[in-house]
Amino acid sequence: MPAHPQPAQAARRRRIWIGFLLLLVAVGVRAWVRFRPKPPIPSVAATALDPGFWKLGEAGGHEAAVELERLLGLPGLDPEDRADLLIARAMASTHDTEFARPFDKSAEVPLRRTASLLLGTTLAAETVARPADTAAWQKALANDGDRRHGRRLFLSPQIGCARCHLAEGRGRSAGPDLSQIGKVQDRGQIIESILEPSKTVAVEHRGQEIETTDGDSFVGMQVRREGGEVIWLGADGRRMSMPEADVARITDLGSSLMPEGMGELLGVEEFRDLVAYLAGLGRED
Ligand code: HEC
Structure with missing residues (x-):
């Protein structure tokens, strides 16, 4: 009998070998995926x-x-x-x-x-003396300040600017969007806007009182009539509406809805930080 195998037998052996090699490759790949050296998890401080x-x-x-x-x-x-x-x-x-x-x-x-x-x-x-009027505040807060802390003050519920204003995409829009305020107001004007909100108020931001036929009253701005409803923006930035038939009277308050006395919530250094933050909004430097 010749020693070499039959052709059919040789083909079977080849298939077995190929199968075995493929299995080896598959096992190798799986082992690599599982046990490959992993990069160390970055510590929080590093990211x-x-x-x-x-x-x-x-x-x-x-x-x-x-x-x-x-x-x-x-x-x-x-x-x-x-x-x-x-x-x-x-x-x-x-x-x-x-x-x-x-x-x-x-x-x-x-x-x-x-x-x-x-x-x-x-x-x-606080131990430092507080400036007595707007002019004195403007002088005291003319320079410096920590913008990052200013942003914290702006967003904090304790000071509450973000309840009514937008900046850097955060907050609500009951009052003007302050995202670019640093381009249009200087520090002195910003300080005045905070201390004396009603001094200069754009028409769309004037407060109005809406009195109902039941004797209730609401304060809002941007009041308008539309489709049998009276619609307005509440002091918290939320849209409100009621049927026109329930409204007895709408009066112009002639003042801002921005509360007076916001400056009294702030320490002197805090006020400086807040002004530095606002003065930097919309500016590169
Ligand atoms: C209850 C809502 C409300 C809160 C809270 C509030 N504001 Fe206002 N703010 C307004 C409204 C309404 C106006 C527009 C009328 C005006 O100029 O007073 C305004 C105006 C301003 C302006 C002038 C903007 C412009 O384009 O003329 C600045 C600056 C400002 N606010 C900063 C602040 C800061 C800083 C705080 C937090 C300490 C704050 N506001 C809190 C409602 C609010």
Whole structure:
């Protein structure tokens, strides 16, 4: 008998070999995927905090607050980022600010200042004299300021500018959009706008009172009649409406809906930071 195999047998062996090789390759690939050296997980300090956390603050609610507190607890965060997180957490749920307490005595200035803002202790601890009138404020706040802290003040529920104003895509639009305010107003004008809101008010921002036939009354702006309804923008930036038949009278208040005395909520250094922030909006430098 000849020693070499039959052609059919040889073809079978070849198929078995090819099958075996394919299996080897498959096992190898799987092992590589599973055990290949992985890049080390970057530490939080090494990566910038995803600015998406502001969205959590704006969305609000219990889950957002819990997630923000988890982020607040991450080790190695930049103090400025952590201070921003404190504000986002306060935005998410306003009725309790005790989460800020552990940062009240922090050695990091941004954290300490932000905690003090949230806990409402800034003004009581202030020792510098407060300027007496608008001109004196304009002189005192002509320069400097920490823009990043200014943004925190703007967004904080405690100061509440973002309840009515938009800036950098955050906040509400009951009042004018302030995204470009640094281009149209200088520091002096911004200070006056905050301290004396009713001094110069554009028509569309004048407050109006809507009295109903039941004797109720509402304050709003941009009041108009449309399709049998009276529609207006409430002081909190929400659209309101009621049937025209229920409205007894609409009177022009001749004043701004921006509350008087917002400046009194702010410490001197806080006011400076807020003005620095606003003066920088819409500007490159
Ligand atoms: C209840 C709503 C409300 C709140 C809160 C509020 N504002 Fe206003 N703000 C307005 C309205 C309405 C106007 C437009 C009428 C006017 O000029 O007073 C305005 C005007 C302004 C202007 C002038 C804008 C322009 O284009 O002329 C600035 C600057 C400003 N606000 C800053 C602030 C800052 C800073 C805060 C927080 C400390 C704040 N506002 C809080 C409603 C509000």
